[in-house]
Amino acid sequence: MSVACDIVTQEAPALLARAQPVAAPGPRSVVPSAHARLLDSVAAFTHHRDIDALDHSLALSLAELAPAREVLLCKRTIDGRRMDSLVRCVADASGGFVVGACDPDEHDPALQPVWHCMDGQRSHVEVGEDGCHRLYVPILHEGRALGALQLESGAALDGARALAEGFARIYANYITLLNESERDKLTGLYNRRTFERHLQRMFLPLAVARRAQERRAAGLGTPSVWLAIFDIDHFKRINDTYGHIYGDEVILLLAQQMRACFRQGDVLFRFGGEEFVILLTGHDEAEARGALERFRERVASYLFPQVGYVTVSVGYARAAPGDYPESVIDRADKALYYAKEHGRNRTHGYEEMLGRGELACELMSTGSIDLF
């Protein structure tokens, strides 16, 4: 089986270095015992505080210890309806391993057995007609499948089953803790420190190719990535009038409106306070603007308990491959500032405003333009 992968450049070299085979076994007393190797692997992968690095390390540890010529680690979204991420670790010709992150496609027939393993929540071994042995192990937490592992080998993998199940249990506990650290506690949206990783993911070549393919099938052009920033208008007044508990409830309900309004592939963040960010794709500026305007109107017509009607101002900008996260945030922020300055409850795009010459004039008159 083969699943196309983008190699993640930051992590792979370090992991590859660790994956090189030992040249020759030394005297028996210095060869680490199986237990010591196992503990070493667990210590190595639970050392990571970054989820991508953790996923790579788990796949590599299993490939080395099982041993397996290929390990897939597939995870699904919190609502369980889509695949969220896929990591593939595969043996290369030199005896080492290559680890890469992929853009998962739940319709890919090669991934159906992994998907079924999550639904079935049971591990099992299969031997294919090609003589290939495959072990499937779900990653379970509190009765829910967070994802699944697939190990592939030319030899029987029954002996690796307990090992993979044990790793899956440790991983489930650990990833739950890490997930909590990546989410905003009040809303459950991603927090700011995950933004850079999500922005990079939007530009993985396979993610771009897949979006382009979906769009072509729908008769549309290749989409761009857009970053939008929302800010609740006069939120201080809400807090001052109704108290912080009602203020928090507005934030919570706004996050629910975001989830209900945007598409599955769009990524939602709370950056802090009453500031929210969305990474969304749109075929052109009009499409991105349309999605954001729908959201703004939806919020404006929603009756918040006790507080009444609340509005948001929106600024957005196009994100290009290689953009520094701070630069694209800064562009969207300038458009948001313009929306705030021109009456609030409005949506403005950085490029559209630059095109009309509005933003440059505005920023020069307020003295906030960056010349360098």
Ligand SMILES: Nc1nc2c(ncn2[C@@H]2O[C@H](COP(=O)(O)OP(=O)(O)OP(=O)(O)O)[C@@H](O)[C@H]2O)c(=O)[nH]1
């Ligand atoms: N309830 C609640 N309030 C928060 C939270 N984080 C920030 N705030 C409050 O949000 C308010 C933001 O006020 P400002 O930055 O003056 O902005 P604003 O009143 O929304 O005005 P504009 O943005 O100009 O429309 C402050 O009163 C903060 O104390 C939070 O997590 N919960």
